[in-house]
Amino acid sequence: MMRRKTTLIGIVGDSGAGKSTFVNNLAQLLGKERVTVIGLDDYHSLDRAERKAVGITPLNPRANNLGLFMEHVERLRRGEKILKPVYDHDTGTFGEPEWVKPREFVICEGLHSFLFEKLGETYGYKIYYDTHRDLKIRWKIQRDAAHRGYTVEQVVQEIRQRQRDIRNFVEPQxxxxxxVVSLLPHTVNGQSTEAIKVRLAERTGANDIVHRLITLHSRGILPCRCFKEWYWGREMNVVELTEEITPPVLEAVADALGWGEKAEEKELTPYQFMLLLVAGRFGNKYKSGYWEERGCYAVNS
Ligand SMILES: Nc1ncnc2c1ncn2[C@@H]1O[C@H](COP(=O)(O)OP(=O)(O)O)[C@@H](O)[C@H]1O
Ligand SMILES: O=C(COP(=O)(O)O)[C@H](O)[C@H](O)COP(=O)(O)O
Structure with missing residues (x-):
């Protein structure tokens, strides 16, 4: 029997940026039964107490077993199952390893998903998840204090200790x-609101998501702001989505991108629309009622 090809997707971003939430929502849209998610936190080589004793942050590659991760990615790419380590964030220690098999999509998300060139070449698609520090810090404090056994003061101190490693190891990826997906606070007349705006950036010349959005904008279909900017020495096309996407706009976009089916009856936030765009890139067929059906409104779950 012919083995179905596995598409490997790499996601990198800082702690608290919203990677796991994004991957969870993306998997819902693609269909959970088609997706294997590998969280790189499971490849820490030191547990929480050991990192503290050594004085090293989890962002330092030396606190991780990236050799094993690379070996596992290669095995998953070949369609083989792996015995994956497990890191338990509730306790900051390791659990029992578990067997994982590759499905149609293997999504690797974490701090170092494409740190090494060899890793970078393995993926079919690479996303850097770049959330504005005001949102990221707020989200990390809330999550780590609620679910990972830290006090607020401990998280704040931890964030301070990580800044150099974020610059050295995470951001260069x-x-x-x-x-590049950027989530930014949406300010109106200098006042911040609860809303989030989304920037999507891809290399100029790439004929992909952002390129299509620019075309939709130039045809008067999509309200957004388009500009060029330099990211790490590469000129990027950037699209900024600020407004809610109304049903008629979504219908026109779905039509133009060949998603088919009738559009949603509700407005989508820029974040929800971004998720549809990314899922749509992998041939996901858009369907009316998707959001309720698949629970994707609940970003915090
Ligand atoms: N799009 C979003 N809107 C609002 N809150 C979010 C969003 N994405 C993530 N969060 C919040 O941020 C917290 C951290 O997100 P998470 O996905 O765990 O980050 P990461 O995996 O990058 O460390 C979550 O617990 C959630 O409450
Ligand atoms: O920076 C991260 C990455 O995880 P995420 O991107 O999910 O925040 C965590 O602090 C480490 O995995 C250690 O975990 P803990 O702090 O629980 O020991």
């Missing part, structure tokens, strides 16, 4: 990304 942006230069290898096919798509």
């Amino acid at each position: 942006m230069r290898h990304a096919d798509l």
Whole structure:
């Protein structure tokens, strides 16, 4: 029997940026039964107490077993199952390893998903998830205090200790990304609101998501702001989505991108629309009622 090809997707971003939430929502849209998710946190080589004793952050590659991760990615690419380590964020220690098999999509998300060139070449698509620090810090404090056994003061101190490693090890991976997704606070007249705006950036010349959005904008279909900007020495086409996407706009976009089917009856936030765009890139057929059906409104779940 012919083995179905596995598409490997790499996602990188800082802690608290919203990677797991994004991957969870993306998997819902693609169909969970088609997706294997590998979280790189499971490849830490030191547990929480050991990192503290050594004085090293989890962002330092030396606190991770990236050799094993690379070996596992290669095995999954070949269609083989792996015995994956498990890191338990509730306790900051390791659990029992578990067997994982590749499905149609294997999504690897974490701090170092494409740190090494060899890893970068393995993926079919690479996304850098770049969330504005005001959102990222707020989200990390809330999550780590609620679910990972930290006090607020401990998280704040931890964030301070990580800044150098974020710059040295996490952010440089942006230069290898096919798509940079930025979530930003939406300010109106200098006042911040609860809303989030989304920037999508891809290399000029790439004929992909952003390129299609620019075409839709030039045809008067999509309200957005388009500009060029330099990211890590590469000129990027950037599209900024600020407004809610109304049903008629979504219908026109779905039509133009060949998603088929009738459009949603509700407005979508820029974040939800971005998820549809990314899922649509992998041949996901858009369907009316998707959001309720698949629970994708609940970003915090
Ligand atoms: N799009 C979003 N809108 C609002 N809150 C979000 C969003 N994405 C993530 N969050 C919040 O941020 C917290 C951290 O997100 P998570 O996905 O765990 O980040 P990461 O995996 O990058 O560390 C989550 O617990 C969630 O409450
Ligand atoms: O920076 C991260 C990455 O995870 P995420 O991107 O999910 O935040 C975590 O702090 C480490 O995995 C250690 O975990 P803990 O702090 O629980 O020991």
